[in-house]
Amino acid sequence: MLKAASGLSVPPAVLGALQSEYLQQASALWNRAVNPGSGATSGAEAAPGRGPAAAPAPLADRRFAAPEWQADPMASFTAQLYLLNARTLGRLADSVEGDDKLRQRLRFAVQQWVAAAAPSNFLASNPEALKKAVESRGDSLGQGLSHLLQDLRQGHMSQTDESLFEVGRNVATTEGSIVFENELFQLIEYKPQTAKVYSRPLLMVPPCINKYYILDLQPTNSLIRYAVEQGHRVFVVSWRNADADMAHLTWDDYIAEGAIRAIDVVQEITDAKTINTLGFCVGGTILGTALAVLARQGRKPAESLTLLTTFLDFTNTGVLDLFIDEAMVRLRELTIGADSPSGGGLLKGQELASTFSALRPNDLVWNYVVGNYLKGETPPAFDLLYWNSDSTNLPGPMYCWYLRHTYLENNLVKPGRVTVCGEPVDLGLIDVPAYVYGSREDHIVPWDAAFRNVAALRGNKGQSRFVLGASGHIAGVINPPASKKRSHWIGPAGKVPASHEEWLAGATEHPGSWWTDWSAWLGRHGGPQVPAPKKPGSTKYRAIEPAPGRYVKQKA
Numbered sequence: 001m002l003k004a005a006s007g008l009s010v011p012p013a014v015l016g017a018l019q020s021e022y023l024q025q026a027s028a029l030w031n032r033a034v035n036p037g038s039g040a041t042s043g044a045e046a047a048p049g050r051g052p053a054a055a056p057a058p059l060a061d062r063r064f065a066a067p068e069w070q071a072d073p074m075a076s077f078t079a080q081l082y083l084l085n086a087r088t089l090g091r092l093a094d095s096v097e098g099d100d101k102l103r104q105r106l107r108f109a110v111q112q113w114v115a116a117a118a119p120s121n122f123l124a125s126n127p128e129a130l131k132k133a134v135e136s137r138g139d140s141l142g143q144g145l146s147h148l149l150q151d152l153r154q155g156h157m158s159q160t161d162e163s164l165f166e167v168g169r170n171v172a173t174t175e176g177s178i179v180f181e182n183e184l185f186q187l188i189e190y191k192p193q194t195a196k197v198y199s200r201p202l203l204m205v206p207p208c209i210n211k212y213y214i215l216d217l218q219p220t221n222s223l224i225r226y227a228v229e230q231g232h233r234v235f236v237v238s239w240r241n242a243d244a245d246m247a248h249l250t251w252d253d254y255i256a257e258g259a260i261r262a263i264d265v266v267q268e269i270t271d272a273k274t275i276n277t278l279g280f281c282v283g284g285t286i287l288g289t290a291l292a293v294l295a296r297q298g299r300k301p302a303e304s305l306t307l308l309t310t311f312l313d314f315t316n317t318g319v320l321d322l323f324i325d326e327a328m329v330r331l332r333e334l335t336i337g338a339d340s341p342s343g344g345g346l347l348k349g350q351e352l353a354s355t356f357s358a359l360r361p362n363d364l365v366w367n368y369v370v371g372n373y374l375k376g377e378t379p380p381a382f383d384l385l386y387w388n389s390d391s392t393n394l395p396g397p398m399y400c401w402y403l404r405h406t407y408l409e410n411n412l413v414k415p416g417r418v419t420v421c422g423e424p425v426d427l428g429l430i431d432v433p434a435y436v437y438g439s440r441e442d443h444i445v446p447w448d449a450a451f452r453n454v455a456a457l458r459g460n461k462g463q464s465r466f467v468l469g470a471s472g473h474i475a476g477v478i479n480p481p482a483s484k485k486r487s488h489w490i491g492p493a494g495k496v497p498a499s500h501e502e503w504l505a506g507a508t509e510h511p512g513s514w515w516t517d518w519s520a521w522l523g524r525h526g527g528p529q530v531p532a533p534k535k536p537g538s539t540k541y542r543a544i545e546p547a548p549g550r551y552v553k554q555k556a
Contacts, residue, residue: 008098008106018095022088029084033077063120063362063370068127075127078119086114104322115361120370129374136376143376156350157368160385161378167390168548171383172213174225176547178238179537180265183246184258186549187265188212189536190224190234197533198526200303201233202276203266205259205283208239209352211390211552214474215280217383221480223515230519232276232526233533235266237283241349241554242393247336248344251289251401256421259290263301269538274303276525280477281445282402284310288430288456289412293421295429295459304525305457306435306518308477309445312427313413313452314406319359319443324407332403336396347399349391349556359443384474391556413456427456433463435521437514439476440468440489451500462495465521466503469514481513488514 010018064079093110096103119125123133123141132140151157165171176190204224206212215236216224227234237258240246266275279287284307291302311317317324336345357364371377379385411417415426434457438450447468454464469476470486479486489507497503510517536543 008096008102010092010095011097014095015092018088018092022084025084026081029077029080033073036073063118066128068131072127075119075125078125082117082119089114101322101325104319108319108322112358112361115366118362118366121366121374123374126370126374129370132375140376144373147372147376147378151372156353156389156391157365158372158379159364159368159389160380160382162386162389164381165383165386167211167213167553171218171386172216172548172552173219174216174222174228174547176236177536177543178545178547178549179235179269179541179543180262181544181549181551182257182261184240184249184254185262186238186240186544186551187262188236188238188547188549189269190228190236190547191536192231192233192532193225193228194231194532196529196531197231197233198523198528199530200272200274200276200525200527201235201266201270202227202278202522202526203262204234204236204278204280205262205287206237206239207281207283208254208258208286208392208394209282210392211241211387212236212238213548213552214384214387214478216548217387217478220482221478223478223480226480226515226519227522230523231529232522233270235262235269237262238549238552239392240551241556242346242395243554244346246395247342247346248397249395250338250397251405252421253395254286254398255290255293259286260294260421263290263294265541267301269541274301276304276306276522277302278306278308279310280308281310281473284308285312285402285406285412288312288427289420289425291430291432292425292427293423295431296423296426300432302430302432303527304433304435304522305430306437306522307450307453308437309439309442309450309473310436310453311406311445311449312456313449314410315413315452316446316449317407318446318449320407323355324403326408329400329403329408332396333400337400338397340396343397345396347394347396349393352394353389353391356444384478393556413452428459430457431459431461433525434460434465435518436464436466437477437518438466438468439472440470442473442476444473448500451503454496455498464496466491466496467514467517468504468507479513479515481516484512486513487511488517490517 061083069075069079089110093107096106123129147158174190176188178186179189180187204215206215216222219225224234224236263275277287279285288307288310291305294301333339336347338344368379371379405411405418412425413427415428416424418425436450436453438445438447440447451466454466457464468489469479470488471479476486487509489504489509491503491507497506
């Protein structure tokens, strides 16, 4: 690593230009600070490759938007100097020449340092926090310390008022029953809300990295409830939060005793020859692997496949790629994987949560340091952030297999390269119609990576429909029609183009949610309408307990 890093360099001409611009802008900023009436500008923001520009007011950055920053000349100067330094460091990191991954890591390190060094993050240099401390006679500081101690006790920083939420009471409330469980998951069957339902049931496989109720936060934004209301008989996998008893479980276990077992049980309960299937994020990767294994065994239980912000082809893994290399994966294998002294361990949920928060440090870390601790504020109630803080552990061997064969080596998309459940995996054997969704601003599954799923599912002979939604990994998916927010893009009918750029050039933007388009597509694969079942499960699979069940309530 050090040897490789020593090969990084900044071209002398670029470095000289950056130094010159920085000195010019810093001098202008200082002159403006000591002589406000002179009309001098700081030039704190200059576009890359252009000459110095007039400095924007710190109001352009929401961290310094409060009037206290403008009223205090020293605070205003400090904020503007920080912004100048941050932009210069960012441009310097962007100008480095060398190995691409090392450059990404350098840029990420600079981003983390710059975010942490903001004057808003420190009591002594935050005029808002100081004013609040004076006006409250120190109560805000006492409340902030109380919040800090509470967060230390619970093991993570509060991003919302978690006391206001409870799984099964005001999140994950769609009525249903647990009709099957094993050591990996509980299977939820939801109560029909229509007199008739489609004869083919819908099985949803959510990610095991987080809990399933991202699909059932509130009645108004629940994709599960929406599907039930559209007349589908809906089943959902609720993964168990891994504990020490599961530390030995592998990717094969999640395929055989997870996705495949869920498919089998749904078919047995409903007597359906084929079922509609949906996978979200890692759940889609698990589902795709399971269907490929079944296809190799000569079984084709799926009538259709929906993939939401899912990787099958890991060619472009976006910003997460900077964390993955052979040394990192091997270290995991030796510490929590099958090659570890104990034969397995756990990847703690908080470690995953911290990694994802680091991708957006200002929004998901320092924003709460300032609000919770420096100002003593209780974060507002937000169901999505409550779900985000409800982290899950993963079995080490399963996680290590996933890292190596997807992010590191991209083996799933290579026919026969890996063997799962004793079968060589070939995604091309999945020959069912597919609805493939990507989010345009997704930093976890870049939308061009989601688009590659169309090519990965080459066996369905052009029966794929790709739809692009606005916003990011979660907000793009959880976008109910009633909210009338955002938009989505649909390509022309016929064969999907080979490249995502070509597809986007021919796509048409539509206002609002993509759910209605998906619902119409799924309805065509639902089969005839039949009377809705009066009871959950079947004679063999009787209701165990009401939804959401026990597994989802287990804490990491």
